[in-house]
Amino acid sequence: MSDSITVIQVGLGALGRRLTPFLLERPSLQLVGAVDPHPDLAGRDLGEVAGLGRHLGLEIVPDLWEPFSAGQVDVALQTTVSSLSAAALQIQDLLHCGAHVVSSCEELSYPWQTEPYLAAEIDRQARAAGRAVLGVGVNPGFLMDFLPLALTAICRQVRKVTVLRYQDARARRLPFQRKIGAGLSPEQFDARKADGSLRHVGLIESMHMIASRLGWTLDRTQDTVEPIIAEQRVASDDITVEPGQAAGVRQLGLGFVSGEEKIRLDFRASLGEPDVQDTVIIDGDPPLRFTVPDGVNGDIATCALLTNAIPSIIDAEPGLRTMADLPPITWSAE
Amino acid sequence: MSDSITVIQVGLGALGRRLTPFLLERPSLQLVGAVDPHPDLAGRDLGEVAGLGRHLGLEIVPDLWEPFSAGQVDVALQTTVSSLSAAALQIQDLLHCGAHVVSSCEELSYPWQTEPYLAAEIDRQARAAGRAVLGVGVNPGFLMDFLPLALTAICRQVRKVTVLRYQDARARRLPFQRKIGAGLSPEQFDARKADGSLRHVGLIESMHMIASRLGWTLDRTQDTVEPIIAEQRVASDDITVEPGQAAGVRQLGLGFVSGEEKIRLDFRASLGEPDVQDTVIIDGDPPLRFTVPDGVNGDIATCALLTNAIPSIIDAEPGLRTMADLPPITWSAE
Numbered sequence: 001m002s003d004s005i006t007v008i009q010v011g012l013g014a015l016g017r018r019l020t021p022f023l024l025e026r027p028s029l030q031l032v033g034a035v036d037p038h039p040d041l042a043g044r045d046l047g048e049v050a051g052l053g054r055h056l057g058l059e060i061v062p063d064l065w066e067p068f069s070a071g072q073v074d075v076a077l078q079t080t081v082s083s084l085s086a087a088a089l090q091i092q093d094l095l096h097c098g099a100h101v102v103s104s105c106e107e108l109s110y111p112w113q114t115e116p117y118l119a120a121e122i123d124r125q126a127r128a129a130g131r132a133v134l135g136v137g138v139n140p141g142f143l144m145d146f147l148p149l150a151l152t153a154i155c156r157q158v159r160k161v162t163v164l165r166y167q168d169a170r171a172r173r174l175p176f177q178r179k180i181g182a183g184l185s186p187e188q189f190d191a192r193k194a195d196g197s198l199r200h201v202g203l204i205e206s207m208h209m210i211a212s213r214l215g216w217t218l219d220r221t222q223d224t225v226e227p228i229i230a231e232q233r234v235a236s237d238d239i240t241v242e243p244g245q246a247a248g249v250r251q252l253g254l255g256f257v258s259g260e261e262k263i264r265l266d267f268r269a270s271l272g273e274p275d276v277q278d279t280v281i282i283d284g285d286p287p288l289r290f291t292v293p294d295g296v297n298g299d300i301a302t303c304a305l306l307t308n309a310i311p312s313i314i315d316a317e318p319g320l321r322t323m324a325d326l327p328p329i330t331w332s333a334e
Numbered sequence: 335m336s337d338s339i340t341v342i343q344v345g346l347g348a349l350g351r352r353l354t355p356f357l358l359e360r361p362s363l364q365l366v367g368a369v370d371p372h373p374d375l376a377g378r379d380l381g382e383v384a385g386l387g388r389h390l391g392l393e394i395v396p397d398l399w400e401p402f403s404a405g406q407v408d409v410a411l412q413t414t415v416s417s418l419s420a421a422a423l424q425i426q427d428l429l430h431c432g433a434h435v436v437s438s439c440e441e442l443s444y445p446w447q448t449e450p451y452l453a454a455e456i457d458r459q460a461r462a463a464g465r466a467v468l469g470v471g472v473n474p475g476f477l478m479d480f481l482p483l484a485l486t487a488i489c490r491q492v493r494k495v496t497v498l499r500y501q502d503a504r505a506r507r508l509p510f511q512r513k514i515g516a517g518l519s520p521e522q523f524d525a526r527k528a529d530g531s532l533r534h535v536g537l538i539e540s541m542h543m544i545a546s547r548l549g550w551t552l553d554r555t556q557d558t559v560e561p562i563i564a565e566q567r568v569a570s571d572d573i574t575v576e577p578g579q580a581a582g583v584r585q586l587g588l589g590f591v592s593g594e595e596k597i598r599l600d601f602r603a604s605l606g607e608p609d610v611q612d613t614v615i616i617d618g619d620p621p622l623r624f625t626v627p628d629g630v631n632g633d634i635a636t637c638a639l640l641t642n643a644i645p646s647i648i649d650a651e652p653g654l655r656t657m658a659d660l661p662p663i664t665w666s667a668e
Contacts, residue, residue, distance in 0.1 A: 033543075143488075149662055150481075150662040150663075152664045153476060153636050153639055153641075153642050153663040154630055154634075154639060155661065156521055156634055156638045156665075166657065177394075213664045213666070214665060215666040215668035216665035238537070286663070289627065290624055290626055291624070291625060292623065292624055296488055296620070296622070297620055301620075304487065304489050305487055313390040319396060324661065328547075328662060329484075329487040331486035331487065331489045331492045331548060333492075333548060
């Protein structure tokens with residue numbers, strides 16, 4: 001159709017492959033390109049790589065510029081890395097080519113405090129290009145920041161924000177299970193924790209997003225990682241965890257204002273996690289406790305958010321945007 | 335302080351009086367005027383009328399123009415009527431005086447389908463004045479429209495939106511208890527229902543807000559009102575309901591797309607309502623069920639929303655805005 005939005009995917013790892021069908025089923029979106037330089041992917045058909053059981057006639061290309069040479073690209077969906085410093089150059093290139101950028105990069109969700117130089121630079125480049133950039137996912141980007149923020153609208157007073165996200169990682173994609181250390185010995189877990197490859201990225205960003213909108217000046221944030229040790233054997237399709245090994249991770253983000261704990265983000269993800277839930281607790285007037293008893297599947301939710309953000313990013317003011325300063329992203333039948 | 339936001343209150347009925355302390359306790363806001371032509375109110379001190387137990391040195395004036403003659407007014411908070419046709423002239427005057435307008439007028443929450451002429455006219459006047467107008471409250475404006483919309487962000491597919499709002503009206507202000515028909519005989523209830531003075535205003539507006547963002551074209555909406563008859567005596571501070579009388583109201587809003595029920599807003603408010611809750615159910619992929627077990631007190635929530643909306647309306651683009659097209663309103667310490 002003439003008024004459809006043309007999109008490309010940049011990054012065809014586990015998340016990108018899962019995203020493809022979300023994009024295809026939305027009538028107003030037209031998927032016109034896919035980029036990934038990985039030698040196992042470049043040259044193959046996107047439909048095959050995404051496991052659709054059919055070819056899409058879209059060859060994955062190694063070069064970012066290639067899809068743009070074939071015509072207008074409205075929005076690029078970047079699903080590559082968690083680190084903003086690793087993602088920034090690609091974002092710059094996409095802006096330069098004229099695309100709005102919606103990215104799953106966790107550190108892009110609210111980089112104003114954690115990466116102020118890069119944030120300002122991306123913002124400047126986006127404004128110059130007349131395009132908008134958004135980092136979004138279920139967490140950071142929704143459950144532990146946007147949602148509690150939006151709920152405070154009905155509060156007269158807010159003393160503390162607590163979010164519990166307890167997930168059974170058996171329902172998540174394999175890279176996620178690996179990322180949380182499932183199946184590692186305690187020593188391996190500590191080594192991965194020490195080299196920084198294990199932690200879930202985003203708690204700090206979520207705390208800064210919350211604090212900025214609530215008018216709180218954080219004097220300190222804390223982000224601790226510890227293993228959840230299996231007491232009995234537990235297994236996903238791909239990983240078996242023996243008793244004494246790590247079943248996953250507990251990560252606790254704490255934000256302090258004038259020495260007082262004002263934000264508490266309690267993230268637990270393990271194979272067989274018993275107490276699955278997503279809960280937002282506002283200690284305020286009135287006190288609020290919102291809960292999703294069965295929890296939110298992070299892979300579906302992140303792919304949905306990336307897809308649902310596309311119309312919003314086109315309507316957004318140019319620059320670096322966050323979920324705290326965009327109108328609510330919603331699903332649409334269109 | 336020099337960068338404080340100057341606000342006036344327009345309407346000092348039960349809701350306006352309840353709102354006053356919310357405004358006073360926010361450091362960035364400066365309450366500079368109060369308007370109400372009611373002969374029982376004009377000339378009295380706002381602090382006394384609002385039950386603060388102290389004078390504020392702010393005399394309630396009958397004339398809308400008066401506070402503007404004393405200096406800049408950034409935002410007017412209108413808490414007068416539910417009907418947009420009754421509120422529109424005052425909104426026009428406030429815009430003409432140079433104020434942004436945040437209003438509790440239920441029909442203003444999403445008037446584009448129900449009052450398209452008035453909506454377009456207010457939008458035009460606001461743009462011409464370089465000011466923004468927002469209708470907001472807990473319902474319509476938050477629990478039955480903004481919140482379910484915002485939650486669909488994490489959905490791949492949405493088939494139906496259901497919201498349950500079951501309130502015990504004993505915790506609400508007296509005009510609300512009267513509005514829901516508490517203490518009426520079934521015959522009185524039917525008479526009030528027939529003359530239109532009983533219904534809770536807003537279900538239709540909420541359904542249109544939801545449908546517009548989800549890309550659904552409603553071919554029919556339905557808004558039915560019936561009494562909840564008391565089986566035993568129940569009383570609030572002000573009203574006693576005998577068995578056989580109405581304890582309150584059940585109002586059901588249904589929205590149909592191609593003949594299929596896609597939106598269901600189930601509003602129940604009665605003295606002694608047994609099953610108090612606020613629940614949003616998304617029949618989708620994934621299915622979602624968010625709940626606030628004790629429910630949300632509507633008076634606190636509406637006053638909080640009106641207060642929390644003030645910084646947002648100043649940053650908003652000129653024109654008629656709704657909760658569906660503003661960045662999330664949040665509480666702020668500032």
